[in-house]
Amino acid sequence: MRLEEFLEVFDARANYIRQFNIPESVEIYFTCMRRYYENILAAKEQGKPLAWVSIISPMEIFHAMDIVPFAIDPYAITVAAFAYFKKEDCKYFELGDAWGYPPDACSPHRLCVGLAAEGVLPAPDLLYAPSPMPCDSAVAVFDVLADITKAPVFFANYEYRRNPNGMYYLANEFRELVKFLEQVTGKKLDTDRLREIVKTSTEATNIMLEIQQLRKKLPCPLRARDAFNSFGMRIAGLGMQDSLHYYQVQLKEVMGRVERGEGALPEERFRLVASGAYPFFAMDIIDWIQNEFKAIFVADFLNCRPAYKMEDTEIDDPIEYLARRNLRAFGIEINYGPCEVVIDDIIRNIEEARVDGSFFFTHFGCKQGCGLQKIYRDKIMERVGIPTVFIDMDISDPKIVSVDQMKNKISNYMDMLAKGRG
Numbered sequence: 001m002r003l004e005e006f007l008e009v010f011d012a013r014a015n016y017i018r019q020f021n022i023p024e025s026v027e028i029y030f031t032c033m034r035r036y037y038e039n040i041l042a043a044k045e046q047g048k049p050l051a052w053v054s055i056i057s058p059m060e061i062f063h064a065m066d067i068v069p070f071a072i073d074p075y076a077i078t079v080a081a082f083a084y085f086k087k088e089d090c091k092y093f094e095l096g097d098a099w100g101y102p103p104d105a106c107s108p109h110r111l112c113v114g115l116a117a118e119g120v121l122p123a124p125d126l127l128y129a130p131s132p133m134p135c136d137s138a139v140a141v142f143d144v145l146a147d148i149t150k151a152p153v154f155f156a157n158y159e160y161r162r163n164p165n166g167m168y169y170l171a172n173e174f175r176e177l178v179k180f181l182e183q184v185t186g187k188k189l190d191t192d193r194l195r196e197i198v199k200t201s202t203e204a205t206n207i208m209l210e211i212q213q214l215r216k217k218l219p220c221p222l223r224a225r226d227a228f229n230s231f232g233m234r235i236a237g238l239g240m241q242d243s244l245h246y247y248q249v250q251l252k253e254v255m256g257r258v259e260r261g262e263g264a265l266p267e268e269r270f271r272l273v274a275s276g277a278y279p280f281f282a283m284d285i286i287d288w289i290q291n292e293f294k295a296i297f298v299a300d301f302l303n304c305r306p307a308y309k310m311e312d313t314e315i316d317d318p319i320e321y322l323a324r325r326n327l328r329a330f331g332i333e334i335n336y337g338p339c340e341v342v343i344d345d346i347i348r349n350i351e352e353a354r355v356d357g358s359f360f361f362t363h364f365g366c367k368q369g370c371g372l373q374k375i376y377r378d379k380i381m382e383r384v385g386i387p388t389v390f391i392d393m394d395i396s397d398p399k400i401v402s403v404d405q406m407k408n409k410i411s412n413y414m415d416m417l418a419k420g421r422g
Contacts, residue, residue, distance in 0.1 A: 001079050001082070001092075001115070001120060002120045002121075003037060003040060003041045003120075003121065003122060004041070006037065006075075006078075006079065006082070007034065007037055007038070007041075009082045009085070009086065010033070010034060010037065010082075011034075013082065013085055014030040014034075017030075023226070023250075023253050024249055024253065025226070025229075025246060025249045025250035025253055026226060026229065028242075028245065028246045028249055029229045029232070029233060029246060031242075032233060032236060032237055032240075032242045032243060032246055033232060033233075033236055035242065036236035036237060039068055040068055040070045040122060041122065043068040043122065044122065048066055048067065048068050049066075049067045049068070049125040049126065049184070049185045049187070050067075050068050050070060050122055050123070050124050050125050051067050051068065051069050051070065051124060051125065051126050051127065051128055051181075052070050052072045052124040052126075052127045052128070052145065052149075052151070053069045053070065053071055053072070053127075053128045053129075054071065054072075054073065054128065054129050054130055054138055054142065055071055055073050055074055055138070055235060056130050056158075056326070057069060057071070057128055057130060058174055058177070058322050058326060059201075059235070059238045059239060060194060060197045060198050060201050060238065060239040060318075060322060061174065061177065061178060061181070061189070061194065061322070062128075062181075063197055063239050063240065064189060064190060064193045064194035064197050064239075065178075065181055065182075065185070065187045065188075065189055065190075066187060067181060067185060067187065069128075070121075070122070070124070071235045071236075072112050072115075072121075072145070073108045073109065073112060073138065073141075074108075074232065074235055075115075075121075076092070076108040076109075076111035076112045076115060076396070077108045077111075077280045077281070077395065077396050079092065079111060079115070080092075080093075080107070080108070080111060080280075080281045080396040080397065081280055081281045081282070081283070081396075083281075084281045084282055084398055090111070090396075090397075091114070092110075092111045092114030092115050092118065093107065093110050093111060093114060093397055093399075094114070095113070095114030095115075095117050095118055096109075096110035096111060096112070096113035096114035096117070097110060097114075098117075099113050099114070099117045099144070099148075101113040101140075101141070101144060104364075104365070105137045105140070105141075105365055106135060106137040106138070106141075106363075106365035106366060106395075107364070107365050107394050107395060107396040107397040107400075108365075108395065108396050109137050109138065109140070109141035109365075110397075111396060112141050112145060113141060113144055113145070113148070116144075116145050116148045116149060117148055123149060123151075124149055124151045125151060125184065125185065126151055126152050126153070126154070126180075126181070126184050126185070127142055127145060127146055127149070127151050127152070127153040127154070128153070128154050128156070128177065129142035129143075129153060129154070129155050129156070130155075130156045130157075130158050131155050131156065131157055131158070135366060135367075135368055136367070136368075137365065139155070142155070152180075152184050154176075154177055154180045154181075156170075156173040156174070156176075156177055157169075157173055158170060158173075158326075158327075159327065166327055167320065167323050167324045167327060168320075168323075170323035170326060170327060171317075171319050171320045171322075171323035173323075174319050174322060174323055175319055178319075191318065194318045194319075195315055195318045197239040198239065198315055198318045198321055198322060199315060200239050200240070200241060200244055201238045201239040201243075202310055202311075202315070202325075203244055204238065204239075204243050204244040204246075204247045205234070205238070205309075205310075205325075206309050206310070207244075207247040207248060207250075207251050208230050208233075208234070208247050209303075209309055210251060211227070211230065211247065211250055211251050211254055212227060212230065212302045212303035213303055214254050214255070214258060215227055215298050215299070215303060215353075216298055216299065216303070216349070216352055216353035216354075217258050218268075218271075218354060219261075219262070219263025219264070219265070219268040220263055220264055220265075220268060220271065220296045220298045221254045221257035221258050221262065221263060221264055222250075222254050222257075222264050223264045223265075223286075223287075223290065223296070224274075224278075224286050224290075224296065224297035224300070225283055225286055225287060226250075226264075227297075227300075227302060228278065228283070228302070230247070230250075230302065231302065233246055233247070263296075264296060265290055265294060265296055267294045268294060268295075268296055269293065269294035269295060270293060270294065270295035270296070270356045270357055270414070270417060271295070271296060271298045271353060271354055271355050271356050271357075272289075272295055272296065272297045272298065272299075272355060272356065272357045272358070272359060273297070273298070273299040273300065273304070273346070273349070273350050273353070273355045273357075273358050273359065274297045274299070274300040274301075274359045274360075274361060275300070275301070275304070275346065275358070275359070275360045275361070275372075275376060276301075276359075276360050276361035276362060276363055276366070276369050276373075277301075277361055277363050277366065277369070277395045278300075278361060278395070279361065279391075279393045279394070279395060279403075279406065280395045280396060281394075281395065281396050281397070281398055282398065282403050282406075285403060285406060285407065285410075288407065289410060289414075292411075292414075293414045293418075295356075295357070295414065297359075298353045298355065299346075299349050299350065299353045299355060303349065304345060304346045304349045310324070310325055339372055339375055339376075342372075343372075343375065343376055343379045343380075346376075346380075347379065347380060347383050347384060350380070350384055350386065351384060355384075355386065356386070356417060356421075357386065357387075357389075357413070357414070357417050358377075358380055358386050358387065358388040358389070359388070359389055359391055359410075359413075360373050360376060360377065360388050360389070360390050360391065361391045361393060361395075362390050362391065362392050362393065363393065363394060363395045364392070364393070364394040364397075364400045364401070365394060365395070366395075373390055376388065377390070387413075387416070389409065389410070389413040391406055391409055391410065392405075392406075392409075393406055
């Protein structure tokens with residue numbers, strides 16, 4: 001799907017959602033996301049280098065150097081979601097498979113290969129892949145993308161553990177990235193500009209963390225779909241004033257509901273925790289859970305790990321600051337553990353949020369995430385007495401598990417919760 005076509009579908013989807021009396025923050029979200037894709041489309045015309053990057057990247061460095069970052073894996077996820085929205089098959093899965101990328105790998109990466117092989121995306125001037133983040137498949141796909149596009153690629157190695165040595169190691173990787181970007185693009189990093197961009201992204205991130213923690217309030221003041229928009233905004237605009245404005249407006253909305261004692265649902269009967277990635281191609285299933293069972297996800301990967309809130313006054317060396325913050329990026333500790341620490345944090349959040357039910361979305365392509373499921377289920381049952389349902393699915397490919405199959409399993413589980421409460 002060419003980016004021009006993508007924007008047409010994006011507008012159609014946004015207009016469809018607008019009919020449901022959306023909050024101001026959601027309108028801002030659509031505006032910011034559209035601007036993000038427009039900037040990608042216009043990069044060449046404006047004389048700016050275009051970088052295909054991973055979902056976990058120091059976006060601030062690229063913005064500070066006037067390099068346009070294009071997070072290729074979230075784009076692929078959205079392409080699959082739009083195909084489902086239009087009730088069409090997404091041909092890029094088969095194109096990725098035909099190129100030789102393993103069909104049992106993470107489906108968004110199969111899509112990335114298919115999109116690149118078809119040549120429908122703006123050609124990159126360079127690629128950036130943090131390895132092994134967020135998973136092994138993400139490393140492999142950038143190796144394939146480099147082969148297809150012939151663009152220079154930089155692999156940054158992330159430490160598995162959050163410690164002072166890890167911070168210095170990652171900071172050195174970021175400095176090497178800057179050298180690589182300067183060599184490939186001829187642009188020089190302005191450290192003062194980077195520092196200001198990092199201050200903006202820090203303020204936005206801290207507000208986002210506050211919003212996510214407020215989801216634990218009773219009743220929950222934010223729908224899971226609207227909470228998840230925060231993840232897209234981090235990718236599309238971290239460090240930009242637009243994204244800061246989005247989080248400020250959303251916080252005001254959420255705080256208003258908390259102060260008035262209002263929930264996101266007219267009636268809240270069940271409070272749920274979600275582990276693993278949601279079925280991104282069909283996020284309307286989350287709305288269905290809310291409407292059908294008066295149940296809402298109050299905890300997930302966005303607020304189940306300790307907050308990495310940081311203060312502007314800490315910013316001396318912005319590169320080291322970014323390294324310290326990126327070691328707590330979503331997906332790193334969850335995938336690389338140790339799993340006991342991760343599960344202990346999730347259990348503490350289950351208790352704080354007064355959760356009734358536990359979902360584990362077992363994404364077919366995520367070997368690291370699926371490997372946790374039995375340990376996770378047993379620990380939660382042992383510690384807080386809550387049964388966990390495994391929702392087998394794929395985050396992008398509806399042919400792996402259909403929406404109807406997921407709904408059947410969810411219905412059985414929610415019936416069990418209702419009978420237990422009765």
